[in-house]
Amino acid sequence: MQRIQITHHINVPDPVKVARYRTAPHLGPRVLFFSGGTALKTLSQELINYTHNSIHIITPFDSGGSSAEIRKNFSMLGVGDIRNRLMALADRSLKGNPQIFDLFAYRFPKDAEPADLRERLRKLIEGKDPLVTRIHDPMRKLIRSHLRFFSERMPDNFELRGASIGNLILTGGYFNYSRHIDPVIYLFSKLVEARGAVRPVINMDLNLAAELADGSVIPGQHNITGKEAAPLASPIKRLFLTRERDPREDGLPPEEVEPPMVRRKVSDLIKTAEIICYPMGSFYSSLIANLLPRGVGTAIAEAQCPKVYVPNLGNDPEMLGMGLFDAVRTLLFYLEKSCSQSIARDRLLNFVLIDTKRGKYPTPLHLEKIRRFGVEVLDVELVTEQSAPYLDPNKVIEHVLSLV
Template sequence: MSLELQERDLPRIVVIGGGTGLSVMLRGLKEKPVDITAIVTVADDGGSSGILRSELQIPPPGDIRNVLIALADVEPMLSRMLQHRFQTGNGLAGHSLGNLILAAMKEITGDFVLGIRELSRVLAVRGSVLPATNHSIVLKALMEDGTMVEGESKIPQAGGKIKRVFIEPAHAEPLPEAIEAIRQADAILVGPGSLYTSIIPNLLVGGVAEAVTESDAVKIFICNVMTQPGETDNYSVSDHLQAVYDHVGSHLFDYVIVNDGEIPPQVQLKYAEKGAKAVHLDLEEVTRRGYRVIADKLVLFRTYLRHDAAKLSEHIYRLVESWMSKKR
C-alpha cells in the first residue's frame, strides 16, 4: 500500500483552539496514527505577537509557533531554539526566535499561510497548522457590568465577569482550507485552552461554527483542568459548555473529556494564590444536557499542572476509532 493511501486511511482529526494546553495535547496526539489539522486562534495582541502584529501587519504568530513546535519532528535543541525569547537588545528583547522566523517566512513567501506551510515542511510537522483566518482579529468583551474591554490580553485583566466576546471584523472570512478540513474530519476536538480568548474566538470566525455543527464527525470538548482568573472564575464543566453554546447558538459536542483525578493540596494552594481552582465536574448537569462524559485522572504536575498528553490522547484515539467503526 502506498504512503499516500495509508495517510488517506488515517482518522482525520481537526483540533481547534490555542494556547499552551492545545500544544501539550498535540504532543501526545501526534504519536497516534492520525492525520491532524490544527486550526489556531489569531486574536493574540500581547507581547512579541502583539508587537509583530502591529508593526508588520501580520496575524499574531505566537499560538501558531507553539503548535508548529508541538507537532514538529525535530531535535529538542531546535525546539528550544525556536522557543527562545531574547532577554536583551534594543527592539529585540521580548521576541521569541520562532515568532521572528514566522514573520520572516511571511515576507519571503508573501503570504502568512504559505509561510506556515513552508516552515511546517522544514520542521517535518506531523499534520497541518492553519490560522482560523488569514487576518488579525481584534477581540472585545462585554462584561456583566456593561463595560466593553478591547484586546485579548486586556480581557483577563479587567477584573469583571465576562458576558460575551466579539471579534472585529465581525464577519472575518475563514481560511477555506480550515473549513474544508472540518468538512472532511472524522473527529473535531475543541480545547483545551483559555475559553474566551483562545477557544471561542475561533468559533466566531464566519462559517467555522456552522461547519462544525454540520459535520458528522465525533465532536469532543476537552475541558480545562483549572479555572482561569479573570476569565472563568468559579466555572464548572457545564459553565464552560454553556459559554460555547451561548456564543454559537447550537449544541456542538457529543463528548466531554474531563479530569476527575485528585489535585494535591499543595498544588491547589499554589494555584489558589493566583485565584485559580480545579474546574468542578457537575456530572449530573452535564449529562442532563445530553453530553457524554469521559472522566479520568488526566493531570501531571511539574512546574505547572498540565494534561497527561499520552493518557488524554489514548482516550481521544479510542473514541475516534469507536465512532468510525459505527459509521462503517
C-alpha cells in the same frame, strides 16, 4: 463512492486501537483541535507518537509578547501561537531538523543593547551566526531570505529585545508571499518536519474584546487572559472582535466588527476531521475565539464525526464565576451562533471528558444539566499520580482517539 453510517459500541479507552496508532502514527486519525498556542504544547508533543495527521486550528488574535510588536508595526495576524504549535509538532529526532527547531525556538535576550541585536540579526541574514551556519542548504538560504524580507521592512524603532526568531522568519515569509500565511506555514512545516497541519482560523488583523458583566469592555487578548495584565474583576458576558488592541484614549469602548467568514480552505479542513476536540486552554481567548468567525459551526456540523470537549482543571482567570455547566452552555452558544442556520446540538457536541475523582473542576458541575443538552459525560481517568494536579496528556490523547 457511497457514504453509509454504522453504529457500534466502543471501549474508552480502547487499548487495541491506541496500540495500533502508536505502531503506525503515519496512518493515525485526523483529530482536530481548536486552540491557542501554549496550553496544548505538551499534549501536541506527545500526540505525534499517535498520529501524524492531526489538524490544529489556531487563534490568530494573540496580542501580547513578541507577537504584539510585530502586529503593531505590520498590521497582521499574530504568528506566535502558530510558531508555538509548529514547534510542538516538530520531529526532534535526527531524521527531523533539530537545528532548525533550535533556531525557531530561540529568542533574543531581553537585556541586550538594540544595536547589538541589530548586528546579530545582520549576521543571521548573512549566514555568519552559529544558529544559521549549522543548518544545511537549501534550507539555510530559505531562512536567510525570509529574515532579509523581514529586515527590509523592519522600522527603525522596532523592538528586537525578547523577539522570537521563529516569529521574525514567519513574518518575513508572510511578506514574501504577499501577505498570505498558508504558504509560509506549509514551507516551515516541511523544514521542521511538523507531524500535523496547522492553520489560523482567519488571516486578518483583528483583536479580541470582552464585554464584562459590570458593563466594562476590555480590548486585547493580552488584557483578557490574566497573564500579562491583572485578572478580570468581573465575569465575561460576551466575546467579540474589534480592530483595537488596547483601551481607547478617549475612554470609549472599542468598535465591534462583524465576524468575518471562516476561510474556505479551513472550513474544508474541518469537514475532513475524524474527531473534533474542544480542548483545555484559556476558555475564551483560545477556544471560543476560534468559533467567532461565521461558518465555523456549520463546518463542524457537517463533519461526520464525534465532537468532544475536554474542560480545564483548576483556575482559568477567564472563567471567573463559571462552573462546568456554564462552560458547556457557553461553548454550545458560540457553536450555534457561528452556524448559518439552526443546527441540532448533537452535530456540534457529543461528549464531555472529565475526571471528577482526581481532577478539580470549576463548580458547580451540574452534570445532569449537561446531560439534558444531549451531551454524554464520560467520567474517566485523565489525571495520574505523575501528572496531578494536571491532566495527563497521554491519558487525554488515548481517550479522545478511542472515540474515533
